[in-house]
Amino acid sequence: MAIGATIHTFTVQLSDVDRGVYDExxxxxxxxxxxxxxxxxTRVLAYCLEYEEGIAFSEGVAATDEPAVMVKDMTGALVAWVEVGAPDAARLHTGSMKAERVAVYTHRDPDKVAAAWAGKRIHRADEVRLHSFEPGFVERLSEAIERRNTATLTRTExxxxxxxxxxxxxxxxxxxSAD
Structure with a gap:
């Protein structure tokens, strides 16, 4: 846990119809x-939308050599490297070298996020997935965040x-894709 960090709890009823994942x-x-x-x-959304066995948060913005969210298999091998926001191309390159799958979730303008990667070296850039939401969606709902949170998240179609x-x-x- 980062020094000076505030702990927020989220109880999430997850129904990911697209992937057949249902859990609390x-x-x-x-x-x-x-x-x-x-x-x-956006970190919480990325965690929920990528949810599978072995998923975990890193130390967030305090983590320099880990993604915001990661998935490890039962042997401890890194399976997925999930970044949040607007990571630089070097982080994506590193993640793509270390993990089978790399994804980015952003609440920012995806065109501007991707433009910062143009012409930069990213291993398997065509396999790196950039996910974004409609403008204002994350910002509006982030105003409802409290220290203890109850949420229902459904993904379908x-x-x-x-x-x-x-x-x-x-x-x-x-x-x-990132390229």
Whole structure:
């Protein structure tokens, strides 16, 4: 846990119809003082939308050599490297060298995020997936974040529906390769 971090808890009823994943998640998320609410909510969304056995948060913005979210198999091998926000090309290159799968979830303009990678070396760039949401979706719902949170997250037919502490919204999930 990062020094000076605020702990937020999220109880999430997850129904990922697109992947056939249904579970109740009890998450403890350490929010670094420099981390914005939209960034933290994007981390939670990435965790939920990538949820599988072996998934874990890193230390968030305090982690320099790990992604925001990672998945390890039963042997401890890194299976998925999941970044949040607008990581630089070097982090994606490193992640793509270390893990079978790399994904980025952003609450920012995906065109600007991808433009920063143009012409830069990213191992298997065509396999790196950039996921984004409709403008304002994450920002609006991040205003509902409290220290203890209750959420219902449903993904179906490429859309995410989120109810967080009584606030609700939905968004298409846009996906494309990093190159």
């Amino acid at each position: 998640l009890n998450l403890r998320v350490a929010r670094h003082p420099s981390e914005t609410a939209p960034y933290m909510l 490429g859309r995410v529906y989120l109810e967080l502490n009584g606030a609700s919204g939905d968004s298409e999930i846009f996906s494309r």
